[in-house]
Amino acid sequence: MRALFLKEWVKLRPVWGLLLVANGLLMLYLWIDMRHHFRVEHAEMLYYQANRIGRLFYSDMRYAPLLTGLLLALAQFWPEVTKGRLRLSLHLPVGLATLTLTYLTIGLGGLAVLLLLEALALYGIIALYFPIEFANSALVTASAWILAGFVAYLGVTMIVLEPGRGRKLFYSVIVGGLVWLCHLAQHYGQAAPLLPGLIALTLLLIPAVFLPVFRFRYGGRS
Amino acid sequence: MMPLASRFAFLSIAILVMAIGLPELYSKIFSVKIAPTQMFYSPVHQSFVFREHHGDHDFVYSDQTGRIFDRKGFETAIPFIYYKNMDLWGLLPLTLNGQRFDLATMRENRQVFELSPREIKDRRPAIAIQPLLESNPGRTRLQFPEDVFRMTKTDMVFVNVDHNVRDEALTTTFTAALKQAGFTFPAGLIAGKDTILKPFDEGYFIADATGAIFHVKRVNGALSAVRTPIPTDLQPRHIKVSENKARAYYGFLLTQEGRLYLISYDQYRLIPLPSDGYDPDRMSYKILLNPLYKTAIYGDDHVIRAVAMDPDFQPFDRYERPVPGPDSTLSWRVMTHLFPFRLTLADRTSAFLDWHVHWHGVSGLMGSALCLLAWFGVQWQCRRRASGGISWRSISWRPLKEALLILCTGLFGLIAVLMIPEE
Incomplete structure (x- = not known):
C-alpha cells in the first residue's frame, strides 16, 4: 500500500506542483487586482459595489477549481489507461476496492490541499481589504466553485476509466450538469442553501467511480 | 454488492x-411567457380595471364588469398611472370628483410603494455591513461616508473603509449616543436603503433587544437616534425604507405574522394595510397612492387581489380574479405529462437558489x-x-x-x- 501511495505521489508530483504554482499565481493576480481597485477607486464605492450591487471581485477564480480537478484527474488516470498501467495494477495482490480507494485518496487529498490553499488565500485577500463579513461571504460563494473541482476530478476519473463510448458520453453529460449546478449562482451567498445537496451529490460520485473501475477490470462494453 | x-x-x-x-x-x-396581470382602481370609471396577458401579443384590457377597452381607453382610465401619456394626448388638466388635476399636480401627488418576496431580508443574502450616510450633506447629492458600521452585541462598530480598521472614536461616540437615546444592545432588525441613488437619506430603522424601533441617522456628523412609538411587541420581520420626495411615508413595515403597515412621517404612526390572504413569502404587494384613492394590489401566480381605499385608508371596494399562468398553455401540459416531477433551483420569490420539487x-x-x-x-x-x-x-x-x-x-x-x- 505504501508503495502504491509512493508511486502515485511520484507520478502526480510534477503536475500537482504545476497546479500549485498556477493557482498561486492566480491568487497573486487576484490580490494585485484587488489592490489596483483600491488604488484607483474610492474604497466606499467598492464597498457599495461588493455589498449592495453584488459585484464579485474574485470572480476570476470561478473556474480555477474546476480546471484544477480536471487536470489532476487527467494527469493521474489518463496515462494509467492509455499506457495500460492500470490493468497491471489491477493484478496486484490488493483488492479492487482498496486499490481504487488508494488512488482516489491520493488524488482527492492532493486536490483538497490545493483547493484549501486557494480558499485560504481568497479569505486572506478579501479580509485584507474588507471587513470579515465580506471574507465569510466570499468563502460561502466560492464553496460551490470549490465543490466543482471535486466533481470535475471524480467525473473525469469516471470518464477516463470507462471503457464504453456511450457511457463515457452519458457520464460527461451528467457530470457536466453537476458542474453547471455548482456555477449557477451569480451573486454572493446565493447558493448557500444549495451547498448541503451539492456536497451530498459530490460524495455520491465517490462510490459511483467504482462503476467504470469494475467495468474496466472485467472488460465491460456498451 | x-x-x-x-x-x-x-x-x-x-x-x-x-x-x-x-x-x-x-x-x-x-x-411561453405569460406577463403578470396588472390591476388598478380607476378613478374615472369607479371600478377595478386590469390588463391580462394570454400569451404572445394577446393582451386583454378590461374591468370587473367585463367591459373591454382598447389600450388607450385602458390608460385613460387610470390617469394617475399614465399621466405623461394623458398630457401627450392633450387630455390634461382633468377634472375628477370635482377636483382639477394638471401634469404637475399628478406628478407630485402620486406615490407607489412595492414589496416583493425576494426583497424581504430573510429571503436574500446580505452582508451585515452598512454605510451610515450623512443625511444633511450640504450639497445636492448624497455621498458615501468613508466608514461603514456593524451592530455587535455591545456596540455600533464603525470601520474605516480606506484602511479596513475599526474607527474607535466614531464607535465610542455613536454607541454612546445610541445608548443615551435608550437603545438596548444587541440590535435586531436593521433596515435602510444603503444607496446614494435616492433624493435624500432617512438612515436606518433599527430594532433593539427590547423590540423598540429606533430611527437612526447621521446628521451634521453626529448620531441622531429617535425612539419611535412603534409598539415593542409588533415583531417586525422587514422594514422597507423608500425615501420619497412627498415625505409622507417612510415605507413598509412587515410583521412576522404577515401584517403590513405604512410608516407615516406623522409621528411614525402605523397605517394598517389590507392583508387578507396576503402571503409575504409568495406574493408581491403594491400600494398606489393618489389624491383620490389608495389601492392595494397583491397576488401570486394564481390570483390577484385589489382593495380600493379612500384617502384615509378605509377600504370601500375589493376585487379578485384568477391569473392566467403558464399552466394554461399547451407546452406546460405536455411538460407535466413528460416528467412526473421537476426540480428547480431558482424561485421568483427568493434571491437564494434552493432545491424546489x-x-x-x-x-x-x-x-x-x-x-x-x-x-x-x-x-x-x-x-x-x-x-x-x-x-x-x-x-x-x-x-x-x-x-x-x-x-x-x-x-x-x-x-x-x-x-x-x-x-
Missing part, C-alpha cells in the same frame, strides 16, 4: 441532474406509465433476441426493481436505466 451500490449512486445523481436539466431545457425550447400529479404518472411500457417493450425485445423466444417464467425479478424506479421517476429513470443497465 459494491457494483450495485456504485450503480445506485450514479443513477441517483443522473436522475437528480436530469430532473433539473431536462425540464429547464424543455422550457427554454417550448415555454414540483410534482406533476396524475398527468406526470401517466407519463411514467408510458415510460414503463417503453421499458417493458425494450426488455421483451432484448430477451427475445437473447433466447430466441420468451415466456413469463423467464422474466426475473431484477428488472422489476428498475420498473419501480421508472414508475417513480418517469423519463429521468428510463434514460438512466437504459444508459446504465445492470450487468
Whole structure:
C-alpha cells in the first residue's frame, strides 16, 4: 500500500506542483487586482459595489477549481489507461476496492490541499481589504466553485476509466450538469442553501467511480 | 454488492441532474411567457380595471364588469398611472370628483410603494455591513461616508473603509449616543436603503433587544437616534425604507405574522394595510397612492387581489380574479405529462437558489406509465433476441426493481436505466 501511495505521489508530483504554482499565481493576480481597485477607486464605492450591487471581485477564480480537478484527474488516470498501467495494477495482490480507494485518496487529498490553499488565500485577500463579513461571504460563494473541482476530478476519473463510448458520453453529460449546478449562482451567498445537496451529490460520485473501475477490470462494453 | 451500490449512486445523481436539466431545457425550447396581470382602481370609471396577458401579443384590457377597452381607453382610465401619456394626448388638466388635476399636480401627488418576496431580508443574502450616510450633506447629492458600521452585541462598530480598521472614536461616540437615546444592545432588525441613488437619506430603522424601533441617522456628523412609538411587541420581520420626495411615508413595515403597515412621517404612526390572504413569502404587494384613492394590489401566480381605499385608508371596494399562468398553455401540459416531477433551483420569490420539487400529479404518472411500457417493450425485445423466444417464467425479478424506479421517476429513470443497465 505504501508503495502504491509512493508511486502515485511520484507520478502526480510534477503536475500537482504545476497546479500549485498556477493557482498561486492566480491568487497573486487576484490580490494585485484587488489592490489596483483600491488604488484607483474610492474604497466606499467598492464597498457599495461588493455589498449592495453584488459585484464579485474574485470572480476570476470561478473556474480555477474546476480546471484544477480536471487536470489532476487527467494527469493521474489518463496515462494509467492509455499506457495500460492500470490493468497491471489491477493484478496486484490488493483488492479492487482498496486499490481504487488508494488512488482516489491520493488524488482527492492532493486536490483538497490545493483547493484549501486557494480558499485560504481568497479569505486572506478579501479580509485584507474588507471587513470579515465580506471574507465569510466570499468563502460561502466560492464553496460551490470549490465543490466543482471535486466533481470535475471524480467525473473525469469516471470518464477516463470507462471503457464504453456511450457511457463515457452519458457520464460527461451528467457530470457536466453537476458542474453547471455548482456555477449557477451569480451573486454572493446565493447558493448557500444549495451547498448541503451539492456536497451530498459530490460524495455520491465517490462510490459511483467504482462503476467504470469494475467495468474496466472485467472488460465491460456498451 | 459494491457494483450495485456504485450503480445506485450514479443513477441517483443522473436522475437528480436530469430532473433539473431536462425540464429547464424543455422550457427554454417550448415555454411561453405569460406577463403578470396588472390591476388598478380607476378613478374615472369607479371600478377595478386590469390588463391580462394570454400569451404572445394577446393582451386583454378590461374591468370587473367585463367591459373591454382598447389600450388607450385602458390608460385613460387610470390617469394617475399614465399621466405623461394623458398630457401627450392633450387630455390634461382633468377634472375628477370635482377636483382639477394638471401634469404637475399628478406628478407630485402620486406615490407607489412595492414589496416583493425576494426583497424581504430573510429571503436574500446580505452582508451585515452598512454605510451610515450623512443625511444633511450640504450639497445636492448624497455621498458615501468613508466608514461603514456593524451592530455587535455591545456596540455600533464603525470601520474605516480606506484602511479596513475599526474607527474607535466614531464607535465610542455613536454607541454612546445610541445608548443615551435608550437603545438596548444587541440590535435586531436593521433596515435602510444603503444607496446614494435616492433624493435624500432617512438612515436606518433599527430594532433593539427590547423590540423598540429606533430611527437612526447621521446628521451634521453626529448620531441622531429617535425612539419611535412603534409598539415593542409588533415583531417586525422587514422594514422597507423608500425615501420619497412627498415625505409622507417612510415605507413598509412587515410583521412576522404577515401584517403590513405604512410608516407615516406623522409621528411614525402605523397605517394598517389590507392583508387578507396576503402571503409575504409568495406574493408581491403594491400600494398606489393618489389624491383620490389608495389601492392595494397583491397576488401570486394564481390570483390577484385589489382593495380600493379612500384617502384615509378605509377600504370601500375589493376585487379578485384568477391569473392566467403558464399552466394554461399547451407546452406546460405536455411538460407535466413528460416528467412526473421537476426540480428547480431558482424561485421568483427568493434571491437564494434552493432545491424546489414540483410534482406533476396524475398527468406526470401517466407519463411514467408510458415510460414503463417503453421499458417493458425494450426488455421483451432484448430477451427475445437473447433466447430466441420468451415466456413469463423467464422474466426475473431484477428488472422489476428498475420498473419501480421508472414508475417513480418517469423519463429521468428510463434514460438512466437504459444508459446504465445492470450487468
